[in-house]
Amino acid sequence: MTEILRVENLKKSYDGFLAVNDVSFSVAAGELKALIGPNGAGKSTCFNMLMGQLKPTHGRVYFDGKEITGHKPRDIWRRGVGRTFQITGTYQSMTVIENVQMALMSHHRRIFTIGPRAWRLYRDEAMELLKTVAMQDQADRPCSVLAYGDLKRLELAIALCHKPRLLLMDEPTAGMAPTARVELMQLVADIVRDQGVSVLFTEHDMDVVFAHSHHIMVLNRGELIADGNAAEVRNNPQVQEVYLGGGTLFKEDTHA
Numbered sequence: 001m002t003e004i005l006r007v008e009n010l011k012k013s014y015d016g017f018l019a020v021n022d023v024s025f026s027v028a029a030g031e032l033k034a035l036i037g038p039n040g041a042g043k044s045t046c047f048n049m050l051m052g053q054l055k056p057t058h059g060r061v062y063f064d065g066k067e068i069t070g071h072k073p074r075d076i077w078r079r080g081v082g083r084t085f086q087i088t089g090t091y092q093s094m095t096v097i098e099n100v101q102m103a104l105m106s107h108h109r110r111i112f113t114i115g116p117r118a119w120r121l122y123r124d125e126a127m128e129l130l131k132t133v134a135m136q137d138q139a140d141r142p143c144s145v146l147a148y149g150d151l152k153r154l155e156l157a158i159a160l161c162h163k164p165r166l167l168l169m170d171e172p173t174a175g176m177a178p179t180a181r182v183e184l185m186q187l188v189a190d191i192v193r194d195q196g197v198s199v200l201f202t203e204h205d206m207d208v209v210f211a212h213s214h215h216i217m218v219l220n221r222g223e224l225i226a227d228g229n230a231a232e233v234r235n236n237p238q239v240q241e242v243y244l245g246g247g248t249l250f251k252e253d254t255h256a
């Protein structure tokens, strides 16, 4: 499979404390890959280095074969790396579809189009994106009245406006009820399958991780201790030790 992201020997030191220590991995085109680990393992630090918010102390990051180490977040985003955050960032005073239209205007560099005419721009394209996340029936509702799970789906539609080839999702299901978590990740898995986009996500809910990921990486104290499919990771003694002190780890995965 074609490699979309490659990370080589990434390190991040905070005043001498190595939060990420010599981490190397890759993400293939069309792959749904999880990055898991206990609190403080270095997942967010790693994400922030991939997205340009943090400069690595050492190491290199390549996106689609080109080095992006230390590039500005906007440059990385323009190249096709999208991101969703733990806290949703929609405009509450606008409707669902207006939020998507705003993101499309930004993508097409028409963000300074103002007045009523603006809301005729990209409406069809926005509606298509809302269909992708099964939100078309809520297009004209104000964001302020949306349920949390719907906000997360809207955020996903907004991230897709920029046609990312790689989407980094930081704890996409945080704060959601268990059924809504599985539904959201099923939606992400469908988008990966149908659109060929790659997704790298961090997650604390192991049911979500093992049900949907093609591959799983485990970070512990800044070091990558496993990178493999669900069975390989589940049976890895070091992973079991980290999570449950050596006991039986995860439920059987449902991913084929």
Ligand SMILES: Nc1ncnc2c1ncn2[C@@H]1O[C@H](COP(=O)(O)OP(=O)(O)OP(=O)(O)O)[C@@H](O)[C@H]1O
Residues within 6 Å of the ligand: 014, 019, 037, 038, 039, 040, 041, 042, 043, 044, 045, 046
């Ligand atoms: N700006 C900072 N300055 C100093 N130490 C930091 C900073 N940011 C993170 N750390 C430390 O680096 C380590 C890794 O933190 P990070 O937030 O990357 O972990 P994480 O795996 O994302 O954790 P969580 O699952 O709790 O979000 C932690 O020990 C944290 O305290």
